[in-house]
Amino acid sequence: MSGPVRGTPHVSSKAAVLDVIRAAGTISRVGLINATGLTGATISTAVRKLLDEGLVAETGHAESTGGKRRVLLQLNPTSRFALGVHLDHSGITYVLTDLAGGVVARTTKPGAGTREPAEVVARMAADTATLIASVGVDHDRVLGIGLVSPGPLGARTSTAIRPPAMRRWAGYPVDQELAGAAGLPVVVDNDATAAALGEHWSRGMGSASTSAALYMGTGIGAGLVIGGITYRGTSGNAGEIGHVCLDVDGPECWCGARGCVEVLAGPEAVVAAARADRELAERIGLVGGRSGSADGLSGGVPSATGDRLPSSPAADFAAVSRAARRGDPQALALLERSARYIAVAARSLANLMDVEFVVLTGPSFAIAGSVYLPVVREELARSFFARGAHPVDVRLSHAAATAPAIGAAAMVLQSELVPLHATQRLPENLAEPELVPGR
Amino acid sequence: MSGPVRGTPHVSSKAAVLDVIRAAGTISRVGLINATGLTGATISTAVRKLLDEGLVAETGHAESTGGKRRVLLQLNPTSRFALGVHLDHSGITYVLTDLAGGVVARTTKPGAGTREPAEVVARMAADTATLIASVGVDHDRVLGIGLVSPGPLGARTSTAIRPPAMRRWAGYPVDQELAGAAGLPVVVDNDATAAALGEHWSRGMGSASTSAALYMGTGIGAGLVIGGITYRGTSGNAGEIGHVCLDVDGPECWCGARGCVEVLAGPEAVVAAARADRELAERIGLVGGRSGSADGLSGGVPSATGDRLPSSPAADFAAVSRAARRGDPQALALLERSARYIAVAARSLANLMDVEFVVLTGPSFAIAGSVYLPVVREELARSFFARGAHPVDVRLSHAAATAPAIGAAAMVLQSELVPLHATQRLPENLAEPELVPGR
Incomplete structure (x- = not known):
């Protein structure tokens, strides 16, 4: 960009038009003018380019509304x-x-x-x-x-x-x-x-909402989507819910702080607690190191390569989760304790960001999500700060592993x-509240 | 707006141009074209309207760069x-x-x-x-x-x-x-x-950053600004840092949850702890109800109105703060304890939102900010999750009360x-990361 102020580069109307077509499913050129606010000439040029590049295809006509019938456009997904x-x-x-x-x-x-x-x-x-x-x-x-x-x-x-x-x-x-x-x-x-x-993308969440994906793999994190756009923060490190503090005098975390969600409630903490219960550990096969690679979580390079592998918390967490699903009360209690911490952290996140939608995702929720879901759901229903204004919808991902x-x-x-400095997608909840006119 | 998809209304180029002029200080029409990506004709029309309405004034010429000298525009602040x-x-x-x-x-x-x-x-x-x-x-x-x-x-x-x-x-x-x-x-x-x-607005923070204003009045909250735009959340309730949990089994908060920052560390908690220390309470004049309206915090309607007023936590907090400033070790210890909780909550917020800048503001920080500032600053320097990527700049507001x-x-x-669905201000940290080209 040029010019003396920090401002906006020229916008790719092609990219903007393409995204509106994607979101709409099918749409006419007139619809694109209405949806983007771009001129007819700009839309024409952009659509011609998209057709030439094969990104978009014409697909029949809209119902006549008296005038000329409108050609409908749609994304060409396999382009x-x-x-x-x-x-x-x-x-x-x-x-x-x-x-x-x-x-x-x-x-x-x-x-x-x-x-x-x-x-x-x-x-x-x-x-x-x-x-x-x-x-x-x-x-x-x-x-x-x-x-x-x-x-x-x-x-x-x-x-x-x-x-x-x-x-x-x-x-x-x-x-x-x-x-x-x-x-x-x-x-x-x-x-x-x-x-x-x-x-x-999988769910087609409404683009106006603030959504959080609570992610649990070996660690715990969150992804934040504001109005359909991922919120990344100053350095791409936003969403570190695993390092929200739940106990100022709690155990030390690898991140350097104390009492983080991850050190209190993450899969490694669950596994450590399971190992500390000798009977439980023996019952579910944790004692003596790794517990196998069931549930596709363990992976790791083959031991034939000669590497000395660390024990796999993912596989061990899967073992605890399997035991809980089988009805082992000690295993279930450990997961429920973890779930309670994560639910409280989810509430803190919801209170800070006024979140509308929470989805539990990632490989560890893929395995143990059925234990976590009701606990998180109930915590937010009972004590989300703005519950008087709206509920928080909490769900388990259908594709948590992928x-x-x-x-x-x-x-x-x-x-x-979407162009890098997209012009047409300022999230609604970043906009200012509406003025109530004076009399 | 019309059109079949959820999209963007037509943009007020006038408002967009006005905001760029405000941010630039002075700028030419060519500069506006470069900064907004709008056409010359659109800029001309918008500037004419702004001049007619008196919102903008012409103010001399830019240095000649060979061609025609450019007329500079600036905001007319008293319009x-x-x-x-x-x-x-x-x-x-x-x-x-x-x-x-x-x-x-x-x-x-x-x-x-x-x-x-x-x-x-x-x-x-x-x-x-x-x-x-x-x-x-x-x-x-x-x-x-x-x-x-x-x-x-x-x-x-x-x-x-x-x-x-x-x-x-x-x-x-x-x-x-x-x-x-x-x-x-x-x-x-x-x-x-x-x-x-x-x-x-007072500081001219960079519009690319995520900033948090930690606000302490009688309660504790936070305001979040992403790329120059206030982040409001789903229902305008974002930033409730006073209701971040720091102790899952902590005391009950008025919001219905347990262990919130506000119930552990807010002005009322500080005052309650001061009252519980009988000697301290007597020394600083807390016993027996309200402690006066020094520091402009108390206010309240005159008792002459006949209302039965509740005691004022603001005035009592001011009394504790004054005592701490005078060097009273018990009063200081109470504020430092509060500061530690608030610092840990600030870290959780910074970890969730990858915040670049934190300012302590509001009437209670106006009084006691000098105790809180070093504690918050040190906590973030020592244990902010992404401290390897960037520091968090923590400052005390110069205008905390207003x-x-x-x-x-x-x-x-x-x-x-700024038009309600502003087009020219998608915050940089909502944009996607840049692609590194393949070879």
Whole structure:
């Protein structure tokens, strides 16, 4: 941009028009004029470009309203694709989606474990190529890769990944390396943020609301979507609900603070409590290290590689969850205690952000969500601050295990659909309240 | 708006142009084209309207860059005014600001106390008229009244006010009544949200950042500003940091939850602890009821009215604060304990929203902020989750007592300056991360 003030760059009306078409399903050029506020000439030009590029197709006519019949436009979903990659210590989930966000292929592979980042990146590049080939999609139609992993993100996204279980990744320019190896543009973000976007795309949440996706994998995070747009914060680290304090004098957390939700109630805390109950631990097979890789959560690189693997909290948490589902009262009590902390943290988040919708997502909620859902729901019904104004709708995700990868792909699609400084999507709840006219 | 999809209404380019001129200070028409992305013809029309209405004035020429010399435009600050009213149990603060947000008149009057809302509204209408007349401003140049008070806000803003100390206001259509009595448009919001906006306007915070104003009056709240725009949440109740939980088994709060910051650390909790220390209470004059109205905090209607007034926590908190400033170790310890809780809650907020800037504001921080500032600052420096990415800048407001009223006036100005569905101000941290191109 040019000009002496901090302002707005020229807008891509093409991207704005494309996003309105996506949201509308089908729409006429006149409808686009009404919906965007752009001139007829601008709409004409943008639509011509979109038709030429094959992103949009004409699809019949609207009912006549007296004048000329209006040609309807719709997205051409198979004109472009995006890859979503959810990289975690314990597993890597890949999805390939079409331009409308529909999943056309998916696969899950062993996680980063303690392997060298360069080795994992090479594997990811190969796995994405295989996935694209498996469904016969032309490589040129793939817009890019969305790569998401647990936070915190560094000041520069190119040195983004450094969760505690993946220390080797600190300072590693994963976006540049993967872009080079895969020959595709790469965008990096936090997995909980991506999960929120994935839930948003999967569900078609109303764009006016503030939604939170509570994400529980090995850690706990939240993704925040305001008016259909992911809220990322100053440095892309928004939504760290795992590091909301619930006990100022509580146990120390790896983040450096005390009494964080994650250290009190995260899967590792649940597993530690289960191990401390010797009888329970023996009953559910926790004693003596790892408990296997059931529920697709454990993953990790094969022990044949010679790596000394840490025990897998994901697999152990799955074992506790299975026991709770079987009706083991001690296992159930541990999960309910965890759920109570998470519910209180969800209330704090809801009180701070006046949230309308909460979805529980991520691999650990995929397994144990049925225990957590009623506890979170009841806490918010009983003591959400603004309950007099509106309820908070709490639900369990239908795609808890794949939401981060779907959201990662959606991040790439949004970069095509929504211009970077989008003009037409100021969320309603960022707008000022309406004036009541004086008499 | 019309059209078949939920989209964007036609944009007021006049309002958009006015806001860019305000932000720029001085700017040419070419600069406006560059900054807004609007066409030359649209800019010409909008500028002509603004000149006709007197909102903008021409002010000399830019340096020649070879071609025609460019006429510079700037806001005409005294062309319009706005009233900000901060209504609280213990005091009502009024400010009159010009179009640039500069305070041209202010006054403070006794608070709502337990009086009938209708009576207080009549008083507010009279006081605003007096304030306007006192500086000789033409009533027609006053755009409207921003009225702010403690939360929670109801589902409809017209039944907005119902903090615990002002129960009579629940269901009372204060916006309509005041608009009718004062003959001016009225917009209602939460005082902490307004304080954040007031701090933003006073300081010229960068519009890309997420800022939080921690507000402490008799209660504790926070106002959130994302990219220069107040974040209000689903129902205008965002920022309730006073109802973040710091102890899941803590004491019950009036909001219905347990262990809230407000019940553990708010001014009333500090005063209760001071009263419980009999020696301290006697030393600082708390025993036997109210402690006077020093520091402008107490207010309240004169006892001559015959009302039976509740004791004033604001005045009592001021007494504890004065004692702490005099070096009373018990009083200081009570404030430091409160500060520690508030600091931990500020960390939770910062971790959830990835906040860049925190300002302590509101009447109680105006009095005791020097005790709270270092505690909050140190907590965030030591244990903010994303401290590796960026620090959180924590400051004490220079206008802690008047920020809510200034922000209330700014809300009115924004409704003139920024169209309701502003197009040109999507905050940067709501935008998607940039793609790193593939090779």
